Amino acid sequence: MKTQQELEPSIGSVPDSALRFVGFLSFFDRYGTAPMLVALSLGTSLSFAQAVQLIASYALFYAIGQPIWGVLSDRFGRLAILRAALTGAGLSAIASILFTGFIPLLIARSLTGLLFGALYPTLMTLLGDTRTGVERARGLSDLQIYSSLGTTLATLASGAVATYVDWRLVFALPAFGCAAALFSLRKVAEPAHSRARFNFRAAVRPMNLALYAIVFLEGGLLMGPLTYIVPALQESGVEIGLAGALGCAFALGVILGARLMRKLVARFSRTWLIGGGGLLLSVAFLPSALFPSPASYTVTAFFLGAANAIMHSSMQGWATDISPDARATTVSLFVFALFAGASVATYLTADLAQHAQYGQIFGIGLVLSFALVLLATGTHALWRRKNPPASL
Template sequence: MTTTVATPVATLPASSLRLLRTAGFVSNFDRFCIAPMLVLISLRLGAPLPTVVLAASGYYLSYGLMQPVWGMASDRWGRVWVMRVSLTGAALAALASALAPDAPVLIGARALAGAFFAASIAASLTYVGDTAPAATRQRPLSELMTAFALGTAVATVVAGALAHYLTWRLVFALPGVLAAYLAVALRRLPEPERPRSESLLAPFRVVLSSRWQWYVMAVAMLEGAVLLGFLTYLAPALEGHGVPTTLAGAVAALYGVGSMAAAQVVKRLVGQWSPVGLIVAGGVQMALAYLLAGYSQSTGALVVVALLLGGGWSFMHSTIQSWATALSPAARATGVAMFGVALYVGSALATGLAASTAQAHDYRPLFWLAALLTVPLTVVAAVGRARYR
């Protein structure tokens, strides 16, 4: 692999950032839209709910497994090339999902959609890493995080309503149409300079030889467990107290609102606060949120919890994500992809290990455990970032 590294430009053009935000929005919308529709799809297709759930789990599995594959492809053939190819495949898979005549076809189509949509977010983050200076990189990254959070929130709130009042097929068709548009529109996005890898696996070797890459991946795994893993149980905690499913989902979606609002604050603080300060501020918000959730699972309390967790995500995760883009400049896409894999693995582990406690509707100890784990997460992230040079 050559040692030439992309030279960041002073400012990422607004038109480029708009395309990257849209790609991330569509990817997150498609990823989170199926959960509110599972019961309805089961009824419409006449299939058992456990069978239809495979459409979601297959999506998440292929989404996670394809992260390093797309990362290596991006380092080998280019960021824009990977986004355009993957979005073309995503458009076809999403439209196949909308036209699925039965559960087996839907399961296969959703697995393919997950595999193709897996490239968008990591590639957009890598593109910013290639083109924005390190000192101000967190600002465009915060804008991307805002778009990602918006996609999550819109999917959580809108998908169920569209499926109920119109048809679930429309919910899958919409991201397919947008993905097709982006596959064409992204031809206007200039390909950034990047190191030329000698082989497909060369970026992987570069990433895994970095001590700091392993450290940040460990931080990401803990962050995924603490934030994303336990966040899963906000809506079930409300439903366990008799709150209707629709309202519980809307409260959980406020996490996206909190993330979007905090992202605007983070953009202004970048350059004024140190990365360590931003990490600690995010950790404090997360700890307070989980302490409150452990104390009370009332609707009002969990509204505040969701907003605080969204704020914690924007402060802490955008800072760690910015750090991750700087670790392996010669294999940036693969490094960012491996960071994502660690995040999703941590989330899956926490969700799975907590499932038995959640099944008994005993959410208080889960949230207190999350508050406790926030402390080592904040410490290791802040100390590591302070020592990194």
């Protein structure tokens, strides 16, 4: 009789369930702090501004670590980095519950961001190593579903847990999750061909640089405006708890879009999926740009999620294909560009948000989304003509 592990689909020799759980875990930790900012400042010696700085530092080190993890993954192997990052992330999460002072917590959360930042790109790289075509696209969609579930649970639950139980529990849960993930990977061997000969030049070819520039703009449009959904809902008169729940329309959009994506990848090329997802991004901005209201902001959140599931997962597939001889480094630079774009967009629109000009922010997103569709589809079509065997 076959064991459960033998019956379960897997990525190479790595069970899919383990990788989905790691995807869930990485996004739960990443989005778990923001909803409990007030409880964290009340339960420690931190001011609210200092609590916010914990998130900013986490995000900074999460982004900074991307190229580092990519290089190390190409040099030492995917599972070696995954295990090392899970071990370090678990220890850093434990350190986060031992301190209440600002500097020790800042160091602990910065290290946690650095280490958790290795997880998702490594999962993407494993998919790139061991799957091709439709199966790779479906694997990426599955990862998006589970990461969105992690985001949703963190958004809905971490504030309540911190308020009614203890803020330390929000940091402790990912530590337990890291231990569980390590246990599930204890007998897993490194997949074949997951350790590449290091070739940094392959990750910075002209077409790679074009991809990073496109995803920089995509990050600014997908993740930058998403920051303002809940504040815009509050500004329009929605109570904070309901605003948070309505903001979760983004995760619903990702989940439903990812389920749809599993069917679309068998019928349409990646170029068409990038274009279709980009048009969904334009649809997302349209109601909030023209008719700002709680309903339009909720619709925007939903379609931002759907665009993420269709356009961005297609961009992720492109990133795993474009340089097989430097896949981990390429994927990590891709993720770095995504977060850099989101950070720059948030910085550039901060003054508009300060004056509650959310309609103008979404209007700018609407205009730029058309430019993104043209750039992304045109560049991918050009790359596809030159590399037909490697594309969908």
